[in-house]
Amino acid sequence: MKTAVRNYFVFLARSASVAFEGDWRYFTWIGVLFAICLLGLNAYSRQLSEGLVVTGMTDQVSWGVYIANFTFLVGVAAAAVMLVIPVYVYRNEELHDLVIFGELLAVAAILMCLAFVTVDLGRPDRFWHLIPGLGKFNFPGSMLSWDVIVLNGYLLLNVHICGYLLYCRYKNTKPAKWFYIPFVFIGIFWAVSIHTVTAFLYVGLGGRPFWNSAVVGPRFIASAFTAGPAIIILALQVIRRFTTYRVPDKALLTLRSIVQVSMLINLFLLANEVFKEFYTDNLHVASARYLFFGLDGHHALVRWIWTAVTFNIIAMILLALPLSRSLKWLDVACVLAIIGIWIEKGMGLVVPGFIPSPLGEIVEYLPTWNETAVCLGIWAFGFLCYTFFLRMAVPILQGTLNKSNESAAAPAAGIVSVKS
């Protein structure tokens, strides 16, 4: 038992030290991310001491980019299952190791989600009121309490699965099926649940007709399964470019077909929503009208939503054409889809729900510089986490960092490999 614990800590220590090895490009990347994190931390400190008044939020528009980013990133986290399902349900062995990259992305995304909700709190020092048993948890009444459970549960599931598989690979032993396969299958349903629950946060509010629509849940899933795998495609290409890890083209093309189908469904559902709002043309159309065309001379979001729609449609066309079998075009389509969906379901969903206010008042929202800096800081933190995770995972999966070379003098020598 004692040696088992010791072995595990040696594994952790070695993995951690690998994360701080690399060439100048690696350290520049880490350094830049760290600097942006600090910028965000500085902005957040200002928010802590002065209050949320340093953001663009008001009583009328009481949620802004923090919650928008949170919503988007829950989707990214959920999308990890789009690698899990082909491997564990359809036995596509080529993708097997790539699942770990997807799940590590989910872990990084959930960490960012937790950061985004924390910075949105007026009294983050009272976070313990949310801990079941310790505080006063409004479960099952509040959808936010469901979200706390599903997000943290999803984080634990993914940390367990990747951690266990990587540790087994490190020890060069075969993972015990009973110790991870059940969690993989729970994880598939759990992933859908995290995004459904996040959609229900909005859907459940009868006083906000723009959100109170049954199609928001399915739209969230469809857009998540577009943007998430698109991010994984880009991440895998980065891995391919900057490490010696071989990512087969076939893996990218499998993901391409997922993004393809999801984007079609996503745009179809968006069209449903648009039809219902504008054809009915009752008083509840006000938010949608504000979003797409502006209302009474207020049109802060119009440019954004049309950018999103345009990007999504171009991405859909590119994905539908055989052109995107070429990786360059696939990258273009992915970048467009990611930006389009980030706008559409972040700012394009959260903000118009508040405009006009329930008493018909139009107060517009624009994030302040301080708020933007906090967001950038959290994104940089997420990228930093994911970079570290990949830095540790790649040599373990390649077998260059393993138990048998533990006693070697320079443990990590030779694994820090960069394609030139």
Next chain:
Amino acid sequence: MTTSPPDGAAPPSEPRSMSRRSFLRGSTVMAAGVAAMAAGLAPLRKLSDYGSVDEFLQMHYSELKPEQMKVILERMEREVQRQYGVRPHVRDFKPMNGVEFVYALNLTRCTGCRKCVHACVAENNQSRDPGLEYIRVLKMPNGTFDMEKGDHNYAPESVPEPGFFYMPVQCHQCKNPPCVKVCPVKATWQEPDGITVIDYNWCIGCRYCEAACPYFARRFNFTEPSIPSEKLNPNMSYLGNRPRHKGVMEKCHFCIQRTRAGRYPACLEVCPTGARKFGNILDPDSEVSYILKHKRVFVLKEEVGTLPRFFYYFDV
């Protein structure tokens, strides 16, 4: 193709010197990192008093025993005295048996003078800078109830203006309150006398209730409230008008410190036209019972199913 690790210049035969060098370098980087971090956190020095350890560990209102509540109320009185130089009387008023409060507002009589708004601010120790108000009065053109056609910022020489009616909106103290349903920590709840209250010491400031409310009744303290000492109302209650801090929600509580002591809400007392009526709906002889029985009353947004305890009616 592999490149060397950063300290790869050291031959592998000298593991000790290499580790010392990388240790030195590592600690330099680490020190620089910590210094940068400290610089980043600098704005925290301005952080005003975030509260004592007692305050941090304070339990939810429903779990406080009477003797604990006594200590807390005394602590709050001391805090208010320190901050404002005024010794207040902070009490924890309990609901009365057989009482369920209801509000009725006569739209025929309301002239839109906003005296209720200002009386509310004065009574309930709302922040003056930034200004925070529980009551919003809409100037509505005759012939519609579409609130998007209402004017929130009307400021003519005199009111009322012909062709308009005025509709004050405040917390409707719903029987089926969406704000209570969505709160993740039960910091807001409905009392037996029908008033939905907030424990300002338990609210985490997520603003989910504000998004859920169909009546725009809730207000958030985006920064530390400020009230001139001479304007402070020293008659305070725990669930009502004691001063709040930044980062928590607040809203109309039917002047709990008055109504639970048998008085009328401040907005009613100040109303020059008698448009506002308040009382116990469980008492068949009360004025509100008479109004609900004999007037054609209605509630705002009945379709959202919130069952408000705030009724509107027209006299003519």
